[in-house]
Amino acid sequence: MPQFASSVNQYPGRASLIWYAILIVTGTAALYLWPACAASPEAPISLLDALFTSTSAACVTGLGVRSTVHDFSYTGQAVILALIQLGGVGIMTVTTFIVVQFSRTGNLRQRKVIADTLGAGEGGDLRVILRNVLMMTLFFETAGFMILAAYNQINYAHYADAGVWSSHGEATWHALFHSISAFCNAGFALHDRSLIPFAESFVVNATIAVLVIVGGLGFPVVNDLWKSRKRPAPDRWGSLQLHSKIMLIGTGVLLVLGFASFLTLESDGVLKGDPALLKVFKAAFHSVTCRTAGFNTVETGDLTNAMLFISILLMMIGGGPCSTAGGFKVSTAAIICLRAWSTFQGYARVNLYRRTISPRSIERAVATAMLFMAIAAIALTALLVIEQSTISHNSGQGKFIDTFFEVISALGTVGLSTGLTTSLSSPSRVIIIVLMLMGRLGPITTFAALAHGERNERVEYPTAEPIVG
Amino acid sequence: MPQFASSVNQYPGRASLIWYAILIVTGTAALYLWPACAASPEAPISLLDALFTSTSAACVTGLGVRSTVHDFSYTGQAVILALIQLGGVGIMTVTTFIVVQFSRTGNLRQRKVIADTLGAGEGGDLRVILRNVLMMTLFFETAGFMILAAYNQINYAHYADAGVWSSHGEATWHALFHSISAFCNAGFALHDRSLIPFAESFVVNATIAVLVIVGGLGFPVVNDLWKSRKRPAPDRWGSLQLHSKIMLIGTGVLLVLGFASFLTLESDGVLKGDPALLKVFKAAFHSVTCRTAGFNTVETGDLTNAMLFISILLMMIGGGPCSTAGGFKVSTAAIICLRAWSTFQGYARVNLYRRTISPRSIERAVATAMLFMAIAAIALTALLVIEQSTISHNSGQGKFIDTFFEVISALGTVGLSTGLTTSLSSPSRVIIIVLMLMGRLGPITTFAALAHGERNERVEYPTAEPIVG
Numbered sequence: 001m002p003q004f005a006s007s008v009n010q011y012p013g014r015a016s017l018i019w020y021a022i023l024i025v026t027g028t029a030a031l032y033l034w035p036a037c038a039a040s041p042e043a044p045i046s047l048l049d050a051l052f053t054s055t056s057a058a059c060v061t062g063l064g065v066r067s068t069v070h071d072f073s074y075t076g077q078a079v080i081l082a083l084i085q086l087g088g089v090g091i092m093t094v095t096t097f098i099v100v101q102f103s104r105t106g107n108l109r110q111r112k113v114i115a116d117t118l119g120a121g122e123g124g125d126l127r128v129i130l131r132n133v134l135m136m137t138l139f140f141e142t143a144g145f146m147i148l149a150a151y152n153q154i155n156y157a158h159y160a161d162a163g164v165w166s167s168h169g170e171a172t173w174h175a176l177f178h179s180i181s182a183f184c185n186a187g188f189a190l191h192d193r194s195l196i197p198f199a200e201s202f203v204v205n206a207t208i209a210v211l212v213i214v215g216g217l218g219f220p221v222v223n224d225l226w227k228s229r230k231r232p233a234p235d236r237w238g239s240l241q242l243h244s245k246i247m248l249i250g251t252g253v254l255l256v257l258g259f260a261s262f263l264t265l266e267s268d269g270v271l272k273g274d275p276a277l278l279k280v281f282k283a284a285f286h287s288v289t290c291r292t293a294g295f296n297t298v299e300t301g302d303l304t305n306a307m308l309f310i311s312i313l314l315m316m317i318g319g320g321p322c323s324t325a326g327g328f329k330v331s332t333a334a335i336i337c338l339r340a341w342s343t344f345q346g347y348a349r350v351n352l353y354r355r356t357i358s359p360r361s362i363e364r365a366v367a368t369a370m371l372f373m374a375i376a377a378i379a380l381t382a383l384l385v386i387e388q389s390t391i392s393h394n395s396g397q398g399k400f401i402d403t404f405f406e407v408i409s410a411l412g413t414v415g416l417s418t419g420l421t422t423s424l425s426s427p428s429r430v431i432i433i434v435l436m437l438m439g440r441l442g443p444i445t446t447f448a449a450l451a452h453g454e455r456n457e458r459v460e461y462p463t464a465e466p467i468v469g
Numbered sequence: 470m471p472q473f474a475s476s477v478n479q480y481p482g483r484a485s486l487i488w489y490a491i492l493i494v495t496g497t498a499a500l501y502l503w504p505a506c507a508a509s510p511e512a513p514i515s516l517l518d519a520l521f522t523s524t525s526a527a528c529v530t531g532l533g534v535r536s537t538v539h540d541f542s543y544t545g546q547a548v549i550l551a552l553i554q555l556g557g558v559g560i561m562t563v564t565t566f567i568v569v570q571f572s573r574t575g576n577l578r579q580r581k582v583i584a585d586t587l588g589a590g591e592g593g594d595l596r597v598i599l600r601n602v603l604m605m606t607l608f609f610e611t612a613g614f615m616i617l618a619a620y621n622q623i624n625y626a627h628y629a630d631a632g633v634w635s636s637h638g639e640a641t642w643h644a645l646f647h648s649i650s651a652f653c654n655a656g657f658a659l660h661d662r663s664l665i666p667f668a669e670s671f672v673v674n675a676t677i678a679v680l681v682i683v684g685g686l687g688f689p690v691v692n693d694l695w696k697s698r699k700r701p702a703p704d705r706w707g708s709l710q711l712h713s714k715i716m717l718i719g720t721g722v723l724l725v726l727g728f729a730s731f732l733t734l735e736s737d738g739v740l741k742g743d744p745a746l747l748k749v750f751k752a753a754f755h756s757v758t759c760r761t762a763g764f765n766t767v768e769t770g771d772l773t774n775a776m777l778f779i780s781i782l783l784m785m786i787g788g789g790p791c792s793t794a795g796g797f798k799v800s801t802a803a804i805i806c807l808r809a810w811s812t813f814q815g816y817a818r819v820n821l822y823r824r825t826i827s828p829r830s831i832e833r834a835v836a837t838a839m840l841f842m843a844i845a846a847i848a849l850t851a852l853l854v855i856e857q858s859t860i861s862h863n864s865g866q867g868k869f870i871d872t873f874f875e876v877i878s879a880l881g882t883v884g885l886s887t888g889l890t891t892s893l894s895s896p897s898r899v900i901i902i903v904l905m906l907m908g909r910l911g912p913i914t915t916f917a918a919l920a921h922g923e924r925n926e927r928v929e930y931p932t933a934e935p936i937v938g
């Protein structure tokens with residue numbers, strides 16, 4: 001055991017990998033071997049379907065090859081919900097722990113900066129992190145559950161007539177399931193058309209949106225905001241960590257961009273004929289959920305190509321580090337933009353709010369984004385070859401953006417789909433499973449988990465400057 | 470004038486921008502204002518068409534909104550050929566000069582390394598570079614012309630029957646035009662179906678392929694190979710610059726990958742029914758030309774999605790620096806891969822052939838690739854919004870990969886198209902024009918030409934380490 005622990009300490013990326021491997025295998029075993037999980041004995045869950053569902057739930061992605069509500073019993077749904085909860089809490093705890101571990105290689109000052117940023121206590125104690133993460137999760141999920149449960153009971157008849165549920169108990173189960181699924185950015189919903197039945201409800205839209213945004217900002221940001229609550233309002237912004245400022249501004253910018261482009265591009269598309277308020281609801285909800293949560297109140301496959309591509313870009317960016325969100329992260333994108341802007345202005349240093357962003361952060365941001373795109377390109381090529389190698393562009397051309405969307409949705413742990421998932425062949429499903437796991441671990445962590453540890457440096461030869469670009 | 474010269478020296482990227490601006494404006498004026506350039510007075514060349522054609526020729530891209538052979542007279546074709554030649558020679562000379570200028574900021578040792586790599590003489594004299602570039606160009610274009618001219622005369626009747634040409638003079642003009650167009654990686658052909666009529670000819674395939682590869686390797690590599698010619702064969706490889714070794718291996722790997730995937734993926738596609746030898750010809754030719762030349766012997770629009778996406782990746786990479794090719798360059802891609810591989814193995818340094826690749830080269834490579842992709846993403850979004858904002862994914866889905874392909878083809882100065890170019894609206898054509906120019910200058914040079922020069926460094930604040938990825 002000491003050897004195992006030291007290996008986990010040395011390669012903290014592996015701790016994350018092991019956590020998800022255990023979760024996924026246990027979930028797969030439950031869904032596959034426990035007959036009570038299937039809704040009907042005539043439609044048992046195959047091993048690959050169980051693996052796909054378990055990975056999708058544990059990695060809080062939300063892509064599905066089976067219907068959560070029709071193919072799984074309450075028992076099966078409870079297993080899925082447990083995987084989502086353990087996956088969501090786990091990622092926040094483990095990634096926070098990993099960041100602290102990585103910081104051990106830095107000097108004392110760096111370590112303190114990182115521990116401060118994370119709200120991880122002086123030494124980055126795993127128990128302190130876990131307790132704080134659990135408290136935050138419990139608070140938001142309980143609040144969300146109570147609001148949704150009250151709403152569902154008050155409006156019970158309306159949705160019962162529409163076939164959404166058939167008992168008061170079921171309506172409450174929906175509230176619990178959707179509250180946890182939203183905070184964990186999982187995107188699993190107890191309706192085959194996701195949250196489309198609730199498209200017109202302000203309460204559901206707002207509750208889910210708040211849960212998704214808070215879950216996606218990440219534990220360090222929420223922790224920082226919580227710590228600043230006692231300060232007088234004018235000082236509050238100034239007292240936040242730089243990381244929190246970057247995340248809050250970045251998230252705001254992305255929300256506005258997504259909202260404005262959806263409203264503009266889809267006014268003659270999926271929004272056509274809707275009353276003004278419903279248009280605003282749908283645009284705002286898509287903007288909130290498409291980066292990482294994966295709920296939808298419009299049919300994704302009906303969007304225009306332009307909006308699908310903008311959604312792909314938003315899915316790539318995702319949410320915040322140490323959060324339940326995926327993607328290469330808002331802070332990563334922000335730091336790359338800041339670096340480019342500083343260079344454009346002729347500065348070698350990146351300064352923001354009287355802080356200088358460390359070159360190490362910049363290098364890591366660039367590496368993360370590049371790895372994410374490289375993995376996506378390789379997976380997209382593989383999927384295109386497997387699925388469409390015999391169809392010419394002229395007859396199968398429409399499938400390209402569907403496949404592109406599916407790959408980024410899996411790698412960004414978003415879970416939106418234009419409808420391709422269920423028609424994928426088994427090898428392609430395996431690729432999607434691997435993508436969901438890699439996306440959940442993060443490109444850098446995956447890389448670190450598989451790579452060789454730091455070695456003694458090799459000899460330095462005369463420098464060469466190959467010409468580039 | 471001294472002020473102008475010093476400004477060009479200070480921002481060498483601007484020299485390149487000015488050179489292309491002059492070329493494009495002159496070419497546009499000639500094609501638009503000189504009635505003799507149009508094939509028929511009934512179909513005059515509009516200003517936008519003239520600008521598009523002039524930019525496409527000067528930036529050796531090859532995308533066309535008008536037919537080179539049917540809409541332009543011999544005079545017009547000669548103007549286009551002159552633009553191609555000046556654009557091709559210009560880019561090799563100017564970019565080589567720019568690299569030398571940039572190296573002025575380094576120390577004496579760095580400067581010598583770069584001057585050696587470039588074969589630019591001790592001080593990086595512009596006249597020495599220009600003379601060497603002109604000699605190389607003249608040699609290869611003359612050789613190519615003589616082979617093609619002989620072939621065209623010998624096989625005159627065969628192609629005359631097929632309607633490719635109607636006089637011996639025209640056949641010779643074809644040889645000259647295609648030889649220059651191939652060496653300059655321009656992709657302009659005197660046939661509306663590009664080189665499809667010559668798909669079965671080994672001589673044409675081989676001659677064009679050699680011209681394209683040599684032009685795309687870049688002046689520094691060819692110069693280096695030329696200098697090593699006198700050494701005994703076993704020493705020859707060892708005596709090459711690291712840059713040349715990277716370019717030669719990288720180009721070889723990409724050629725094999727493109728060839729193998731085309732042969733595999735299209736065996737039931739565009740290659741169906743072809744005899745084995747013709748399959749090999751077509752696959753090899755596509756592999757050679759799709760990275761940057763832009764000639765084609767198969768209909769691009771008939772390819773499978775998988776092959777189109779692989780072609781997009783190849784177009785993004787392109788050819789070599791200081792060559793007639795576009796893309797973010799083979800050496801850039803190679804250095805990024807080497808950096809990733811070294812990190813994976815646990816090394817902080819990138820060693821290759823007993824040389825250590827400088828961190829500056831690596832940073833520049835990463836910045837080049839990221840800028841290239843950022844420009845492509847912005848342009849693709851704009852084009853999708855302009856062209857398809859009112860068409861839902863379900864009815865207009867096929868257009869996505871066409872638009873994606875078109876954007877990368879323009880930015881990579883490739884010139885292949887699935888057929889979208891002529892149907893683009895005027896605003897979209899302007900975007901394509903800007904992309905061709907940016908692609909020709911290169912993302913970093915464009916950025917440098919527009920950016921503020923280096924400033925005195927700003928104050929250094931306490932370091933912040935925002936969390937990423």
Ligand SMILES: [K+]
Nearest residue numbers: 061186293414
């Ligand atoms: K999700």
Ligand SMILES: [K+]
Nearest residue numbers: 530655762883
């Ligand atoms: K070209």
